[in-house]
Amino acid sequence: DIAKGSVPLDSTARLERVLEINRRLSSSLDTDEILRLAMDAAIELSGAERGFILLVEGLGGEEAFEVAVARNVDRESIGRSHLKFSQTIAHEVIRERMPIVTTDALADPRFGEERSVHAMKLKSVCAVPIQSSDAVLGALYLDNRFRIGGVNSSVIEILSAFSDQVAIALTNAKLTEELRLRSQELEEERRRIHHLLDDERARSEALEQELASARQSRGDTQRVHDFGAIVGSSPAMERVFDVLD
Numbered sequence: 001d002i003a004k005g006s007v008p009l010d011s012t013a014r015l016e017r018v019l020e021i022n023r024r025l026s027s028s029l030d031t032d033e034i035l036r037l038a039m040d041a042a043i044e045l046s047g048a049e050r051g052f053i054l055l056v057e058g059l060g061g062e063e064a065f066e067v068a069v070a071r072n073v074d075r076e077s078i079g080r081s082h083l084k085f086s087q088t089i090a091h092e093v094i095r096e097r098m099p100i101v102t103t104d105a106l107a108d109p110r111f112g113e114e115r116s117v118h119a120m121k122l123k124s125v126c127a128v129p130i131q132s133s134d135a136v137l138g139a140l141y142l143d144n145r146f147r148i149g150g151v152n153s154s155v156i157e158i159l160s161a162f163s164d165q166v167a168i169a170l171t172n173a174k175l176t177e178e179l180r181l182r183s184q185e186l187e188e189e190r191r192r193i194h195h196l197l198d199d200e201r202a203r204s205e206a207l208e209q210e211l212a213s214a215r216q217s218r219g220d221t222q223r224v225h226d227f228g229a230i231v232g233s234s235p236a237m238e239r240v241f242d243v244l245d
Contacts, residue, residue: 014045014155014158015158017041017044017045018041018045018158018161018162018165021037021038021041021162021165022162022165024037025037025038025165025166025168025169026165026168026169026172028169028173029172029173029176029177030173031170031173031174031177034166034169034170034173035053035068035069035170036069038053038140038162038166038169039051039052039053039069039070039071040071041162042140042142042159042162043071043072043073043142045155045158045159045162046126046142046155046159047155048073048124048126048142048143048144049072049073049143049144049145049146050070050071050072050073050085050142050143050144050145051070051071051072051140051141051142052067052069052070052085052090052140052141052142053067053068053069053070053130053138053139053140053141053166054066054067054068054090054094054138054139054140054141055068055130055137055138056094056135056136056137056138065090065094065138065139068138085141085143086105086111086114086122086125086141086143088111088114089111089125089127089141090127090139090141093127093128093129093139093141094129094136094138094139097129097131097136098129099126099127099128099129099156099159099160100125100126100127101124101125101126101127101156102124102125102126103123103124104123104124105122105123105124105125105143106121106122106123121145122143122144122145123143123144123145123146124143124144125141125142125143125144126141126142126143126155126156126159127139127140127141127142128140128156128159128160128163129163130163130164130166130167130170131163131164131167132167132168132171137167137170137171140159140162140163140166142159211224211245223241223242223245224245225244225245227241227244227245
């Protein structure tokens with residue numbers, strides 16, 4: 001389990017922890033589990049007080065995202081009333097696909113006019129994009145509201161590398177789910193075709209019985225159609241004529 005605490009790991013311990021978490025991420029194909037592991041690990045690696053994983057919404061473009069998971073330092077889910085973070089920073093990270101880090105957001109000229117930064121009295125903020133080779137999937141957002149310098153540039157590289165692993169794990173989970181759904185669709189189609197064949201076979205048997213009954217009612221085996229123009233009178237050909245009739 002990921003240890004609680006708000007003090008970031010030292011460099012060696014952080015690298016060891018990243019390797020351990022990466023192994024767990026790569027072995028999971030469940031999106032919810034991947035998000036949970038990634039969020040808890042990011043808070044531990046950075047020493048942040050809060051963390052959010054933001055995922056780009058499929059139809060909304062890179063400007064629209066949703067909070068997929070939110071945690072505090074004690075690994076408790078953040079309630080709706082506390083789902084407040086800097087939308088400006090999140091949007092810029094997702095749009096520009098570049099990390100943003102500030103050790104004192106209130107004093108940072110880049111965010112001096114951002115109301116959310118002042119309203120939440122944000123201190124340090126670190127956000128890195130979660131991106132695959134061809135698309136941005138979202139962002140990893142971490143902040144401190146009560147401690148300046150809690151998230152600093154010394155962890156930005158490790159978090160960026162970590163977010164790449166998160167992107168790979170999420171992509172693999174998505175592909176696996178799509179494959180599962182496709183296999184399910186194919187199985188449902190196979191069953192549908194099987195039922196159609198059964199119905200067709202039943203109709204064919206019913207027609208054969210109807211034809212046999214019609215012949216029996218006439219008291220002979222006279223065919224409805226004349227196949228005299230076709231050369232052949234062997235038992236095999238007679239069976240062919242019966243089928244044609």
